[in-house]
Amino acid sequence: MAQSAAVALNVKLQVLDVKHRDDVAGPIRATRDAQAQALNVFFSPLLSSLYREIIVFAAEYKIPAIYQWKEHAEAGGLVSYGVNLAAMWRQGAVITAKILKGAKPANLPVEQPTKFELVVNERTAKALGVVIPPSVLLRADEVIE
Secondary structure, X not given: OHHHHHHHOOOOOOOOOOOOHHHOHHHHHHHHHOOOOOEEOOOOHHHHHOHHHHHXXXXXXXXXXXXXXXXXXXXXXXXXXXXXXXXXXXXXXXXXXXXXXXXXXXXXXXXXXXXXXEEXXXXXXXXXXXXXXXXXXXXXXXXEO
């Protein structure tokens, strides 16, 4: 999906693989060395557990990065766009309660998130020398100053 989007936008996409905790610095350094304009940190359990390290290296190497969760922007990431984790956990609890009350899981509908949050960390933007367009700031659900 990312590859087809990159082709449609005429953007060069380089996929960097992180399989272990010790692999974080190398791919981010490669991003800097390739003079990439940005880094998209896709969701994975491993990357989610390493977000603090990724944020530190992205800041050190002056690479603008987007993350999946609001908590990552709150921790110093530049931008996040993704579902609200608390809302997902709440919905999971609602579904669990239905099952505990006797509903058959196979009879419950598959539900997808409907609310996505855009969070911009202006402090990080200033530190990176990145200007966030006013149109993006207006659309943001939260701007961290």
